Amino acid sequence: MTDLTRRRLLAAGALSLAAPSVLAACGADRPERPDRQAQDGRPHGEVSVWLHGSQETGPQFEKLVHRYIDEFGVDVKLLYLPVAQLDAKLLTAFGGGAPPDVFKIGHWSFPSHAGKERLAPIDPRAFGAPDVATVLGRYEPGTVAPLSYRGQAYGVPIDLNPAMLYYRRDRFEEAGLDPDKPPTTWEEVAGHSKRLTSADGRRVGLQWLYGDPQWALMTLTALIKGGGGELVSADGTRASLDTEHGIRALEYFAGIGNPRLSNPLGALGLFYSGEAAMVVSGAFLGPALERLGEDTLKPGKDYGVAPMPRWEGSRAVVPAYTWGWGVAAASKNGFTAWHLINYLQGRESVTANLENGIVIPATGWRDAGPRGTSELMEIAASGIPDADFGPAIPAALELAKAASSACDAVAHGRSTPAQAAKDFDATVRLAL
Amino acid sequence: MTLTTKTVEAPAVSPGPGKGGRGRSRREAGAGIVLTIPVAVFFVVFWLVPFCGAVYLSFTDYEMAGAPRWIGLDNYARMLQDPGVWNSAWITVVYTVFTVLPTILLALLVAVPLSGPGRLNRVLRSLVMVPAVMPLAATSMVWVIIYSDRGLANTLLGAVGIEPQSWLTGSDLAIWALVVMVVWKSLGLFVIILTAGLQALPREVYEAAAIDGAGPVTTFRRITVPLLRRTLLFVLVISVAGSMQAFVPAFLLTGGGPADATQVLPYYIWANAFPYEHMGYASALAMTLLVAMLVVSIVQFGFLRGGDE
CATH class of the missing domain: 3.40.190.10 (Periplasmic binding protein-like II)
Structure with missing residues (x-):
């Protein structure tokens, strides 16, 4: 009886040893070309x-x-x-x-x-x-x-x-701005945002999409390349924010919007609720606003759309x-x-x-x-x-995350633009 | 009526140290080895092999494609230049200190009254365990709602005339929001462990202290805490290890943000491993975290074992 039990135990042990190999073999099925x-x-x-x-x-x-x-x-x-x-x-x-x-x-x-x-x-x-x-x-x-x-x-x-500017016509009217003349330059966006921001900061002009790596990279692309600078070299092997254009872009980013505002739908939800008067987004947002919630927003009546702003006297760069x-x-x-x-x-x-x-x-x-x-x-x-569309490089995700970290750090006041730019450069130097 | 008889065999007498005894010992040892094989296989396949693999990967450049390329200590050197590592390490320290210490202190304060007999205490001990048995993912979702703009946290603040706060979107508050949730979640388990430790303490010592005129504070400080040293050590070690490995709260509540303010080291390891596919670098980070945890655990043992004599 003892021998029989031992044989069974040995068999069980052998099965235990064989099981991983069998399981591994299940995943080793090579596909056909x-x-x-x-x-x-x-x-x-x-x-x-x-x-x-x-x-x-x-x-x-x-x-x-x-x-x-x-x-x-x-x-x-x-x-x-x-x-x-x-x-x-x-x-x-x-x-x-x-x-x-x-x-x-x-x-x-x-x-x-x-x-x-x-x-x-x-x-x-x-x-x-x-x-x-x-x-x-x-x-x-x-x-x-x-x-x-x-x-x-x-x-x-x-x-x-392709990115474009959405703006709330009602908020423009409240602030004494012409809803038929949306801002066309980043300078105008800054001026409008100042007038549209309440004293307690809970109602803002333009609200960025904080914490979103892809949108942070797109925003920096528009601000830097649109100003004649370069974020990523043409061959994709170098990237820097520690430049005149890079620092200027971070300063501009930090001066607009309120990163502490929250909404389950992020900046787009803040735009829907009216807390944000402007937001940069894609073509999908318009139809989404028409369906969102009970108080649907109608294009031309409640909100307007304008091309992506550019720097005064500079060429258009439309991040997409x-x-x-x-x-x-x-x-x-x-x-x-x-x-x-x-x-x-x-x-x-x-x-x-x-x-x-x-x-x-x-x-x-x-x-x-x-x-x-x-x-x-x-x-x-x-x-x-x-x-x-930004650089077509394998490290695009890391580049976008580094951009997001830099933008959010200055927006939250955790870093100066110069320090955030240096951190960005150190991070992407390791990634590219 | 039938009388039935049953012969009960005498228990086998263990043979002496002769030839038969050695054979039986070998058989028993063999059976023991066979019985341990499934567990040993599990340990080797799911722990030892992945661990050795991670150690090896930490010295390689491996991006989930092709073969790992041996690069020696480059991944470890890279950490020194990576701002993300320093940020994450600092956040992990803050997170660990401020989740562990309040949790243990609170747990001790709650456990002392709850360790006494009585039906009410039994009910309270069960209730305090409720957060601990809830799945962490579900708990995190509940706290996202609590911390929302019109959530319970801001409602309570509003009741006492304080402005609503941006709990999860303010870079200065987010880490503390996580700390509060984790303390709430962990408290119940530690209360139960400490309660068990308290109930095992000898009553005579307390009786002697009472006869000597010791008050509750003196008794707690001079008798309870020293006698509870081993239980406290256990709680401290598991809570520090748990906090240093914490990933889910940062992943589910804040995604490491805002502005990387809650990017604890395990989250940073995950980010390097999965979105960025730097498996070698992520493994090196994991090994560094492991060494840090070992050092901290050894220090804790040394610190709290002192005085056992």
Whole structure:
């Protein structure tokens, strides 16, 4: 009996030792290369898609996906993730060797993933195009460049947002400012903000998007490059705020807005509530304001939109960002993944997204629906030629975080502009 | 009626130190080893291997792609030049000191009256444990609501005529907002541990002190605290270690902000590991934090063990 028990125990021990190997083997399933897929030129199989959810675009998107499933017999697995968690989850998926086939990520993430060979280049066959140039030619010039890395295109754009200035007409009227003449220069923005800020600081003029790395980088880009300076060198190997333009930008940033104001929706919520009279945002905000809460804001009546301000006598620099669809290099079904993306970027999708303020910058996008002719989209379209997406470098996330730290430190009074600039330089020197 | 008899065998007598005894000992030792294998495997796979991996990675440049590249001590040298490390280290020190000390002092003050007998004390001891058993993520969400502009914190301030505060968006207040939440969360567990320690203290010493005319304060200072030294040491070590590793409150309440004012070292390690993919650098930071925790723990043991004799 004792021997029998011991044998059983030995077997259990052996099983325990073998279990990790078995589990490890489960994750070691190497994917096939996309080139071996769909040799018949037809989509098939299963495609997993990760994206951040949207209450507005979700139903329309799912309808389109279901139609694709019916039409092509492809099994599409959707996974919605909170926008703040998408990057980290995707990264762990890449790290574990099990990424989704298709994902929607910010343009700032493309260089890092592409540099580590995680992304599949665009497969023109899935777009019914002879080459990649033909696929890219279907989009507004300049809008696919941020989704490329070292000359190779890895994604197509969705949700393009050139920055613009939103302002509350009611707040302008209260302050004795002409609501039909929004500020066009940063100097005017500062003057207007001073008049719009209450004595206790709880109602402000322009409110920055504090704590948001991407918007901090975009703001500094507008303030520095718009003033003739340089934040990041052309080759992307150096970045500095410890310059005349950099210090001036930080001083300007610190002199406007109130970083202590809070709202569950951040600066955009403060704009909706009227505590902030101006905010810099993207094309998506207008339609969102029309749906937000019970007291919806109407364009032209409650709020107005103006092009991104510039420094007096200087050229326009319109910071911009876009999300893009990408495909994992490790996808077993790359052809079908790109085929699905092409379907999701079709005319019907452009129209439906446009109504929700989501710009898919396919050529002629403004003709895709009635909202395309709105003042908001007119301003968005006029900003595209001057759009600046920032440096296409693998360390873009760190650069943006360093920019955010510098901006917030001076805004909160934790650092002088000079000290914040030095800290920024020390941080990015290690990152670039 | 049937009489049944049952023979009870005598218990086996342990054989002497002969050949059979050694064989049985070997069998028992073998069975013991086999029984420990699952735990040993778990320890090796989920603790030792990752730990050794992290130590190795700390000497490499590894960005979650390709093979790690050996760079020696470069990651450790980088820390000295990184403003983020110094900021995070300072915040971690402030956070640790101001979560640990108030929690232990408060826990001791609460535990002394609650350690007595009685149904009411039992109920109160259960109630004080409620925050401790709540999931930290859920607790954090509750405190986000409490700290919101029109939340409970500002409502209470308003009731006494104080202006509302920007608890989580003011860089001067945010760290203290986290401290208050963590003290509230940790208090219950430490109250229970200290209560158990207090209940185990010999009653005769208190009776003798009472006969000698010692008042409550003298009794607490000269008898309770010295006798409770080992329990206090345990509470101190686990609370310091917990605070130095704290990640969730900063992650969920403030995201390390505003202006990096709550970016404790574990959060900074996470940020380097995941958004930025600097696994080598993050591992070096983690190793440094581990060494710091070991040093602090050794100092605590040395400090509180002194006088045991």
